[in-house]
Amino acid sequence: MDGTRHPYAQPARGAGREAGGLGGHPSGLATLFFTELWERFSYYGMRALLALFMVAPGAAGGLGLDTAEAARIYGNYTMAVYMLAIPGGFIADNLIGARRAVVIGGLVIACGHFTLAIHSLTAFYAGLVLIAVGTGLFKPNISALVGGLYGQGDERRDAGFSIFYMGINIGAFFAPLVTGFLAQSAAMKSWLAASGFDPALSWHWGFAAAGVGMTLGLAVLSRQHARLGSLGNPPSAGGRMWGHAGLVVAATGALMALVVLSDAPGFEGLRYVFLALPVAAALWLGFTGDLEGKRLAAVFVFFIAAMLFWAIFEQAGITIALFADRLTEAEILGVSFPTAWFQSLNALFVIALAPVFAWAWVRLGPRQPSAPVKFALGLVFLALSFLLMVPAAALTAAGKVSPLWLVGLFFVQTVGELFLSPVGLSTMTKLAPARLVGLVLGVWFLGAALGNKLAGVLGSAFTTTDAPGLATYFLQQAAFVGVAALLLFALVPWIKRLMGGVR
Secondary structure (H helix, E strand, O other), rough: OOOOOOOOOOOOOOEEOOOHHHHHOOHHHHHOOOOOOOHHEEEHHHHHHHHHHHHHHHHHEEEEOOOOHHHHHHHHHHHHHOOHHHHHHHHHHHHOHHHHHHHHHHHHHHHHHHOOOOOHHHHHHHHHHHHHHHHHHHHHHHHHHHHHHOOOOOOOOOHHHHHHHHHHHHHHHHHHHHHHHHHHHHHHHHHHHHHHHHHHHHHHHHHHHHHHHHHHHHHHHHHHHHHHHHOOOOOHHHHHHHHHHHHHHHHHHHHHHHHHHHOOOOOOOOHHHHHHHHHHHHHHHHHOHHHHHHHHHHHHHHHHHHHHHHHHHHHEEEEEEHHHHHHHHOEEEEEEOOOOHHHHHHHHHHHHHHHHHHHHHHHHHHHOOOOHHHHHHHHHHHHHHHHHHHHHHHHHHHOOEEEHHHHHHHHHHHHHHHHHHHHHHHHHHHOHHHHHHHHHHHHHHHHHHHHHHHHHHHOOOOOOHHHHHHHHHHHHHHHHHHHHHHHHHHHHHHHHHHHHHOO
């Protein structure tokens, strides 16, 4: 999902498309590869610490929040990261260009991480806002730059995005290892104490390291910008679009405000509206629309499936992080390690399994499962991953459990991710009418945003003090996704008819 282009991002003009880089790809690919690697290092390095820092008591340098409040903040933050990509892409495409958006976004992200390095509640919230705004500018537009390296029909495009996706996961793999060591390890805390620093504030050294990562990414881009040629330059007639940009920003802000309002007592019913609207759209278009309308109905079905998927999957940063920290033996052969290191497992398994999936789809060719079947299988594996945690939760009644439970969880979840995530955007672009590609992909990213928000809502019920209650928690969510998977399997024939021959 991270490696995709933004809904409004169009291929940049005047690209440096010469085959002078690694493996015959444009030389600019290496520049964007390392820039994105360091940006993802900064994002996942901070995310690995976020929930743990929020729930850590004040005496341990944390904010001392309860799980429900930490989950609410986590859900709103990760929602904002995805939702702000919509105005971020629009502003780049119509006003400042993708390259300038990446630079400005990266600078804002770095400022956000360095702000988190300050031990202050005000700095904490300001840092999250800066990172969300900066990521909204950075993330969609660096992917657009990658797309702009290749002309229409260039056979290297898919391979180029695969290389770029590896950079994302390399950054995501190493980030928790570095920031987790700085924030949680006994060795780091001992060094801080010996050097006259407060070891309880080691969290902020981890946040600062994430800022250093983003700074390194900007340094790579600055040093090698010539490789990009005129790629991502501002549009020639962008000055007339400021009013439209204001409307996009205002609409996005209004939607975010409604989602946040759903946390307030008496307004929780809004959460059901966010699910009911796409269901209603899918049914109405599916039964009354022409071919174009029926394909849009299929888009809304995939939107719902993706939203539910990310609602469970993205709990890795909140409930699973807390399970790892409080209920899991974080040691190998008697040697302890920071619990944030568990967050590296997903990226490690993506790196290991993505080539296997790519080979399998090529090998199967036209015999591979259809898009709705792949989505349903993604939900099945996600349900199995939380079902695996039911006995693990029950075993916590006797003490901390083996780290192998979490290794299994992340492995099964990654299998589910590879069934659903890489397929999603490809399917959206196939189903979207030519004049509505941006809107359809905006719907897809909105699903990710709402899924992340729902992850925070579900995470607020997480407990580490009641083993039977925790087992029930995992079982309920496994059943929730399992039922969704069965329903999607049942709807496969209808969805195929809606898709009108699109696989």
